[in-house]
Amino acid sequence: MQTLGKLGALLLTVWSLVWSSGCVAADLVAPDEVAREIGVVVTSTDVALTLFDVDDPSDVETIGLGAGGSPVTLAVRGHYAAVPLGVVPAVAVVDLREAEVDGTVPLPEGSGATGVAFANDSIALVANPNLDTVTPVNVWRGTTGPSIEVGRFPQNVVVHGGKAYVVNAELENFAPAGTSTLTVLDASTLTVLGTVQLSGQNAAAAAVGPDGLLYVIQSGVFGEDDGTLSVVDPSTDEEIGFHQGFGGFPGSVAVDPEGLVYVGGFGVGLLVWDSVVESFVRGLDDPVVTGGVRSTSGVGVDSEARVYALSPDCESPAVAHRLDDEFDSEREITVGICPFAIGFAEVEEEG
Numbered sequence: 001m002q003t004l005g006k007l008g009a010l011l012l013t014v015w016s017l018v019w020s021s022g023c024v025a026a027d028l029v030a031p032d033e034v035a036r037e038i039g040v041v042v043t044s045t046d047v048a049l050t051l052f053d054v055d056d057p058s059d060v061e062t063i064g065l066g067a068g069g070s071p072v073t074l075a076v077r078g079h080y081a082a083v084p085l086g087v088v089p090a091v092a093v094v095d096l097r098e099a100e101v102d103g104t105v106p107l108p109e110g111s112g113a114t115g116v117a118f119a120n121d122s123i124a125l126v127a128n129p130n131l132d133t134v135t136p137v138n139v140w141r142g143t144t145g146p147s148i149e150v151g152r153f154p155q156n157v158v159v160h161g162g163k164a165y166v167v168n169a170e171l172e173n174f175a176p177a178g179t180s181t182l183t184v185l186d187a188s189t190l191t192v193l194g195t196v197q198l199s200g201q202n203a204a205a206a207a208v209g210p211d212g213l214l215y216v217i218q219s220g221v222f223g224e225d226d227g228t229l230s231v232v233d234p235s236t237d238e239e240i241g242f243h244q245g246f247g248g249f250p251g252s253v254a255v256d257p258e259g260l261v262y263v264g265g266f267g268v269g270l271l272v273w274d275s276v277v278e279s280f281v282r283g284l285d286d287p288v289v290t291g292g293v294r295s296t297s298g299v300g301v302d303s304e305a306r307v308y309a310l311s312p313d314c315e316s317p318a319v320a321h322r323l324d325d326e327f328d329s330e331r332e333i334t335v336g337i338c339p340f341a342i343g344f345a346e347v348e349e350e351g
Helices: 005-014
Strands: 033-043 048-053 060-064 075-077 080-084 090-095 100-106 116-118 123-128 133-138 154-160 163-168 181-186 192-197 203-208 214-218 228-233 238-243 250-255 260-265 269-274 279-282 298-301 307-311 319-323 329-334 339-350
Touching: 060 100, 075 116, 075 339, 080 116, 080 123, 116 154, 123 154, 123 163, 133 154, 154 203, 163 203, 181 203, 192 238, 214 250, 260 298, 260 307, 298 339, 307 339
Parallel strands: 203 250, 250 298
Antiparallel strands: 033 048, 033 339, 048 060, 075 080, 080 090, 090 100, 116 123, 123 133, 154 163, 163 181, 181 192, 203 214, 214 228, 228 238, 250 260, 260 269, 269 279, 298 307, 307 319, 319 329
16 A cells, blocks of 8 residues: 555554454644535546545546556545456545545456445445455555455445345346345444345436435346335335336435435436435436436435535546536536446545
8 A cells, every 4th residue: 555644643553453444543633724615526447536625626636546447436434535446356445535546446356346335434345246246445544354245236235224235236247136125234243134125127326315214226137127226224224115106227326404315327317316305307208408418327415415416428528417406517627437336535635
C-alpha cells in the first residue's frame, strides 16, 4: 500500500493491532480542517474515478486506478473508496482526500469482482460472482480475510442495521437459474444469518429507504422486459412487497429521503417509483430521459437529496446529470468514459 497521508498514518498507528471485522472507528477531523461533500463516479472503459465537488461541480478531478480491469461498482466510507476491478481479481483502495490510489488488494483468482460495501470503517465486503463468495478486505492494511460462501452469482452488497445483505442474482451461464436471493451476514462477525428468498430474477442492486426497508432491483431475463422490484423488511428478513413494470434489464437503484425510488437501466432511462403509495411517478410510458438518450447506467442521491443520473457513453467522456424537482437536468458534470456507479463522501481538507 502507498502512503495514506498524515491522518491515515495516525489511524494505522492507533489501530495497528486491529484486524477483525468488528473494528469501527470514526474519522478524526483536525481543528483546522473542514469537510466537503464530493461525488465519486466509477468509469469502466478508462478504469478511473471522477471526483467532483457537489457544491461546485465544475471542480472535477480524475484518478486513474492503474490496474486494468472492468470496474462497475464502488463503495465509499470516510475518505476511502473501494473499487472492485471486475475481470482483474482485485480491489483498488483509493484515498479520496489525497486523490490517489493507496494500493490494489488481490482477490481469489477468477473472482470477477463486482459489488462492494463497507461493513465498518476498515472492512469492505467484495462480491465474487464467479466463485459464489464474498471476501472481506481490510482497506487500512491491504489484506483479505477468508472468503464467505453466499448464493449464486453475487452482484452487490448492502450494509444496514448491523447486517450485510449480499444480492445474489442466482445465475448459471449468465442466465437465471431460479429466483433471486439475499444472503444475510452479521456485519460484525461476518457469520451467515440466513437467506431471503425473492420473487424476481437476476437481482442486480439494492438500496435502503428512509423507512428502513430494503429495495432490490431485479433485471430479469435479457430481452424479456421483466424487470421487477422487491421490498425486504430487515426486521424480519422477509420479502414484503413485489412489484412489476420496471422494463428491460434495469440495473441501478437509489432512494431519496421522501421515499422516491429511482431505477436506471440501459434502454429504460430513469424510472421513479413512490414507495409510500406504491405507484410510478415516472413509469415506462414516461421515463426520465437525460441527454436525449433513454438509458441510465447509474443513479445516486447526495446528502442534500439531489438526484444524479449517469448517461452511458463508452466511447468518449460521459455526463452525470443532476436533476431538479421536475426531473429535468439542471447541471451536467463531465465524467470519464462508460460510467456505471456513483457514490458520495465527505472528505476533510485544510480550512
